[in-house]
Amino acid sequence: MERIPPVAASDSYPSVQQEVARLAGLPEVRAAFDRFRSQESQFALWQMEATRVAAPPFGEAARGAWLADRFRDLGLVDVQVDEVGNVFGVRPGYGRRFVALSAHIDTVFPATTPLHIRQQGSRLYGPGVADNGAGIAAMLAVASVLAGARISHALPFVFIGNVGEEGEGDLRGMRHVFATPGWRDAIAYSLIVDGAGADTVVAEALGSRRFEVILRGPGGHSWSDFGAPNPIIALSRAIEGFSQTPVPATPKTTFNVGVIRGGTSVNSIPESASMRVDLRSTSMVEIDRLEHALRLALGQAVAAEDRAAAQRAIRKPQVLQSEVVEIGNRPAGELAKDARLLKVIRAVDAQLGNTAQVQRASTDANIPLSLGREAIAIGAGGSGGGAHTLQEWFDCHGRDLGLKRILLTMLTLSGAGE
Ligand SMILES: [Zn+2]
Numbered sequence: 001m002e003r004i005p006p007v008a009a010s011d012s013y014p015s016v017q018q019e020v021a022r023l024a025g026l027p028e029v030r031a032a033f034d035r036f037r038s039q040e041s042q043f044a045l046w047q048m049e050a051t052r053v054a055a056p057p058f059g060e061a062a063r064g065a066w067l068a069d070r071f072r073d074l075g076l077v078d079v080q081v082d083e084v085g086n087v088f089g090v091r092p093g094y095g096r097r098f099v100a101l102s103a104h105i106d107t108v109f110p111a112t113t114p115l116h117i118r119q120q121g122s123r124l125y126g127p128g129v130a131d132n133g134a135g136i137a138a139m140l141a142v143a144s145v146l147a148g149a150r151i152s153h154a155l156p157f158v159f160i161g162n163v164g165e166e167g168e169g170d171l172r173g174m175r176h177v178f179a180t181p182g183w184r185d186a187i188a189y190s191l192i193v194d195g196a197g198a199d200t201v202v203a204e205a206l207g208s209r210r211f212e213v214i215l216r217g218p219g220g221h222s223w224s225d226f227g228a229p230n231p232i233i234a235l236s237r238a239i240e241g242f243s244q245t246p247v248p249a250t251p252k253t254t255f256n257v258g259v260i261r262g263g264t265s266v267n268s269i270p271e272s273a274s275m276r277v278d279l280r281s282t283s284m285v286e287i288d289r290l291e292h293a294l295r296l297a298l299g300q301a302v303a304a305e306d307r308a309a310a311q312r313a314i315r316k317p318q319v320l321q322s323e324v325v326e327i328g329n330r331p332a333g334e335l336a337k338d339a340r341l342l343k344v345i346r347a348v349d350a351q352l353g354n355t356a357q358v359q360r361a362s363t364d365a366n367i368p369l370s371l372g373r374e375a376i377a378i379g380a381g382g383s384g385g386g387a388h389t390l391q392e393w394f395d396c397h398g399r400d401l402g403l404k405r406i407l408l409t410m411l412t413l414s415g416a417g418e
Contacts (some may be wrong), residue, residue, distance in 0.1 A: 004086060007111050016340075016412070020347040032145045032407060036400040039144070044124060045238050046070065047137035048117045051129045056111045060163040062086050063105050065165035066134065067161040074143045076159060084176045086161040091146060093156035098186035099413045100158050101142060101406065103135030104165030104173065104194065104364055108388045122396045130384030130394040136161060138380035140402050144408070154415035155188065165194070165364050168310055170210075171329045176366040189341050189413045190368045190375035192405065196384030196394055198402040201345055202377035204360035205369040207332030209287050213238070213298060214323045215262075219271030229320045231273035232262045234305035237276065240298035245290065253281035255290055260277035276327070282360055284332050288303040298322055319365075331370035341374040341413065348408045354401060378405065 015176035018307055023029055054061035067087045071079045076089030087105070090098075107128035117126035124133070138158050139149075162173030177183050192202075215231035239257055243293075247253040255277065261274025279290040286415075302320050349356050361377070368375035381402015386392040 016343045017347045017350060018364065020344070020351045020408060021286060023416055024351050024408060028149050029408070032151065033400070033404050035144060035145045035148065036141065036146055036403040036407075037119055038142070040396055040399060041223045043137045043399065044119060044353060045140045046127065046140045046395070047133045048119065048124060048126075050105075051117045051124075051126055051133040052115050054109075054111050054113070054115060055106050055128070056109060056113075056162065056389065057106055057167060057169045059111055060106045064161060064163065064256070067105060067355075070140055071143070074140065075147045075181075077176035078142060079242070082176065082180070084173060086173050086177060086241060087161040088160045088241035089143070091157040091159070093153050093414060095155040095188070095415075096160040099155050099357050100160055100187045100190045101139055101158035101410060102161070102162050102174070102177075102190065102192050104132050104366060105136060105138045105161040105165050106166050106169055106173075106286065107131070108166045112225055112370045112379070119265065122398065124394045125392070126340050127390050127392050129201075129392050130184055130389040131195045131392065132165070132193075132380060134196050134322060134380035134384060134394050134399075136191045138406060142407055145403075145407070149418060151411065153411055155413070157414065158183075158187070162364065164268060166329060171330055171367055174367040178367050178373075179191060179285045187368070187373070190365065190373065191229050191413075192364045192375065193380050193406065194377050194378040195379050195387060196382045197379030197407055198277050198381050198398070198404075199356050200359050200379060201342075201356050202361045202365055203335040203339075203342060203358050203367035204282060205301075205331065205333040206280055206360050206362040207284055207287055208281055208328060208362055209291060209295045209326065210279070210328030211294065212274055212325045212327050213277060213290075213294075214272060214274040214303065214320045216272045216323070217269070218318045220269045220271055222267040225269055227315070228269050228318055229305045231320055232270050234301045234320055235260065235262065235273040235275055237304055238298045238343065240299055242277075242294050245293040245297075247284065247290070251283040251286055251288065252281075253286040269294045274324050278328075282332055282358070287332075295324065299325065307310055333369035333372075334360075335369060335374060335376065339374050340373070341376055344412045345376060345378070345409055346403055348412065349365075352401065352404055354405060374394045378402075381405070
């Protein structure tokens with residue numbers, strides 16, 4: 001995440017600020033805020049329970065079923081799981097469009113990862129406990145406090161536990177929500193809860209494109225077939241060439257070769273070699289330029305290895321085949337500076353005495369933002385660290401600030417207590 005100027009106090013939006021202050025002063029809202037504190041132990045239990053159900057990429061069904069049961073327990077209506085595994089629950093209102101509160105339910109961890117989730121004091125430990133156990137807990141906390149309150153809101157709320165945010169999931173859950181006619185046009189605002197904290201507003205979607213590059217050759221014995229083109233050598237040349245591509249500091253643009261694979265034994269000419277490449281930028285133009293550079297470096301590396309093979313070969317020279325498979329494509333986009341959602345979250349932060357910075361990142365918000373919809377990603381409160389490692393932790397202290405921030409934003413967007 002890259003820091004850009006802090007969110008200013010919201011003096012320029014007096015009407016939104018007054019509305020937020022009015023809502024925050026309602027007795028029912030204040031009672032809800034108190035419950036965010038008094039029910040903390042329940043939220044921590046839900047968070048640990050959710051995190052103990054494995055949810056690897058493309059394997060979120062069990063956690064989704066668990067979440068659907070909690071949605072029903074909390075009195076949400078129209079609880080359903082769609083064909084990709086997204087879980088929906090509705091709290092009815094009076095309008096036709098929805099304020100969506102979503103949290104991704106998938107993790108980066110493979111199904112075999114031991115999920116030893118434990119609590120020590122205010123801290124929870126274990127893989128996925130903050131990213132996105134905290135988001136799931138926040139969604140349940142808001143739904144449960146609303147279930148026990150007499151807070152009326154105009155626009156209905158839809159709670160969504162979506163699949164496929166991490167890595168190769170490639171935002172497939174959110175992509176599907178916004179490809180479904182019933183939801184695409186019905187969701188007016190998307191509030192996405194991802195990870196811990198209350199000090200950020202992701203309103204700019206960092207774009208990325210990911211590739212698996214595969215080189216294939218005839219392979220053979222290292223001694224008797226010497227001369228055959230070697231995919232590992234060609235892949236190494238491609239990495240060497242591509243990694244010299246200059247990238248601008250602004251717009252920030254990055255590349256990574258994250259995985260390489262290939263070969264079977266030390267005395268075999270490999271039949272294949274592959275790598276996974278990640279390209280990122282806030283500018284789609286830069287991503288296109290990097291993709292072009294990658295393909296160029298690959299073409300040159302393959303040609304060089306084919307030429308070398310032709311010189312070495314005793315028999316008829318053989319050539320390499322290359323394949324570039326796109327394994328990820330997250331569109332870039334940003335929230336308009338005058339978007340209502342941005343005014344509301346700024347006013348909510350001012351009301352709660354919270355300081356937050358607008359950031360750019362790659363989150364579920366990329367999908368609605370790339371479609372020109374109002375969306376932000378924020379944290380679930382508390383604090384956390386070690387995301388995507390087995391040492392991940394979440395500290396519940398200060399969770400209530402994040403929850404108040406979410407609830408007040410939803411109520412303001414919805415038009416509440418009218
Ligand atoms: Zn996450």
